[in-house]
Amino acid sequence: MFTPVDQQIAVPRIGFVSLGCPKALVDSERILTQLRVEGYDVVGGYDEADLVVVNTCAFIEAAQEESLDAIDEALTENGKVVVTGCLGNRGSVVRDRFPDVLAITGPQDYEAVMEAVHAQLPPPPRSPFLDLLPDSGVKLTPRHYAYLKISEGCNHKCTFCIIPDLRGRLRSRRIDSVLGEAQRLVRDGVRELLVVSQDTSAYGVDLRYEAAQWNGQEWRTEVAALADALGELGVWVRLHYVYPYPHVDALIPLMAEGRILPYLDMPLQHASPRILKAMRRPAGGEQVLERLQRWREICPELVVRSTFIVGFPGETEDDFQQLLDFLEQARLDRVGCFTYSPVDGARANALPDAVDPEVAEERKQRLMALQARISAEKLAGFVGQTVQVLVDAVDGDAAIARSYADAPDVDGLVHLHGAEGLLPGEFVDVVIKSSDEHDLYGSPAD
Numbered sequence: 001m002f003t004p005v006d007q008q009i010a011v012p013r014i015g016f017v018s019l020g021c022p023k024a025l026v027d028s029e030r031i032l033t034q035l036r037v038e039g040y041d042v043v044g045g046y047d048e049a050d051l052v053v054v055n056t057c058a059f060i061e062a063a064q065e066e067s068l069d070a071i072d073e074a075l076t077e078n079g080k081v082v083v084t085g086c087l088g089n090r091g092s093v094v095r096d097r098f099p100d101v102l103a104i105t106g107p108q109d110y111e112a113v114m115e116a117v118h119a120q121l122p123p124p125p126r127s128p129f130l131d132l133l134p135d136s137g138v139k140l141t142p143r144h145y146a147y148l149k150i151s152e153g154c155n156h157k158c159t160f161c162i163i164p165d166l167r168g169r170l171r172s173r174r175i176d177s178v179l180g181e182a183q184r185l186v187r188d189g190v191r192e193l194l195v196v197s198q199d200t201s202a203y204g205v206d207l208r209y210e211a212a213q214w215n216g217q218e219w220r221t222e223v224a225a226l227a228d229a230l231g232e233l234g235v236w237v238r239l240h241y242v243y244p245y246p247h248v249d250a251l252i253p254l255m256a257e258g259r260i261l262p263y264l265d266m267p268l269q270h271a272s273p274r275i276l277k278a279m280r281r282p283a284g285g286e287q288v289l290e291r292l293q294r295w296r297e298i299c300p301e302l303v304v305r306s307t308f309i310v311g312f313p314g315e316t317e318d319d320f321q322q323l324l325d326f327l328e329q330a331r332l333d334r335v336g337c338f339t340y341s342p343v344d345g346a347r348a349n350a351l352p353d354a355v356d357p358e359v360a361e362e363r364k365q366r367l368m369a370l371q372a373r374i375s376a377e378k379l380a381g382f383v384g385q386t387v388q389v390l391v392d393a394v395d396g397d398a399a400i401a402r403s404y405a406d407a408p409d410v411d412g413l414v415h416l417h418g419a420e421g422l423l424p425g426e427f428v429d430v431v432i433k434s435s436d437e438h439d440l441y442g443s444p445a446d
């Protein structure tokens with residue numbers, strides 16, 4: 001029998017007070033974005049919060065007094081307070097008056113704020129096949145890209161997952177709120193927006209696709225409208241966690257037109273209908289191969305990333321072979337694979353016919369070997385082409401960059417030579433000279 005786990009695992013709740021100028025507001029947005037992406041709940045009242053972050057201002061005396069009052073109030077009403085922002089630069093002013101604050105950090109010191117929050121309230125449990133953030137762990141993204149979380153929770157009931165119990169049903173942010181945040185991030189130097197949620201294709205269904213004004217135009221709270229509007233910002237827009245529902249077809253022309261990146265992260269988890277049913281996956285009955293073919297006809301450069309779970313309870317050799325056959329035919333560009341591991345409270349734990357972990361591991365190796373061949377073949381198709389990349393890091397004449405086909409941390413890289421003078425966060429056209437199973441190699445075009 002399924003046991004709800006919301007009493008067992010509490011989601012940490014953060015209160016936030018934001019004072020000061022537009023720059024301080026961007027800092028607040030950046031911290032709030034990171035908190036949301038890591039799975040914290042951002043709440044409106046001191047009572048509900050487990051901790052309060054106060055982003056302060058110290059521009060003039062009055063602003064400083066207002067900030068000190070805000071810290072005082074947060075300490076009185078809640079007791080656990082992290083101070084950041086411009087007044088943080090005058091740490092002794094805060095510390096002398098409020099020795100009990102948990103941490104004091106300066107403006108744009110997002111990393112230190114997150115460290116202080118983590119020290120007090122560790123983020124909710126992570127799972128490799130559910131997390132919105134890469135497996136490499138929770139870290140603040142570099143300043144040139146940012147995750148944009150568009151909703152919380154999920155209306156599905158995948159049997160291996162406890163997110164709906166942990167975070168509740170889908171709650172979308174209205175489109176004007178998401179677009180406002182995106183616009184501020186772009187003004188602050190973000191060049192790539194990574195749209196994340198537990199189910200991006202379902203965005204807005206809970207709000208009945210309510211329309212809102214943004215930039216003098218009306219937009220529906222719905223995934224294609226969101227993609228279209230984000231396309232106005234002139235930066236890379238990458239969509240994660242999209243399921244192959246029919247209405248997702250509307251995204252493909254936007255990709256073909258170059259409004260958003262021709263990249264879809266579509267966690268399919270399996271291909272055997274029997275296992276998909278046991279997993280209770282959303283869109284498990286959709287004709288994925290046919291859909292992929294149609295999408296590629298409209299947008300030939302489309303890159304599809306997916307993740308799969310092998311060794312799910314009851315998975316037979318035949319089910320696994322169906323998955324391998326699917327991968328052969330689908331020729332996905334990027335694939336992640338996890339062996340099934342039970343999550344406390346997940347219904348799949350009660351399913352019969354657990355798969356021996358050694359068998360699951362061996363299946364994973366076979367899957368990854370097959371995909372390595374497909375990936376190498378696909379990447380070889382880039383050799384000789386000129387592609388636009390976003391530079392992530394520069395070291396002398398070498399640089400690490402990514403093309404539209406590479407989401408940060410989970411996909412491949414483009415390794416550059418002759419890159420002196422380039423800067424992180426810069427777009428540059430490069431000529432691809434060679435490739436391997438995961439990465440491309442090239443140098444800046446003349």
Ligand code: SF4
Binds near residue numbers: 158161162198
């Ligand atoms: S779609 Fe399934 S796996 Fe993803 S959050 Fe919802 S219930 Fe969990």
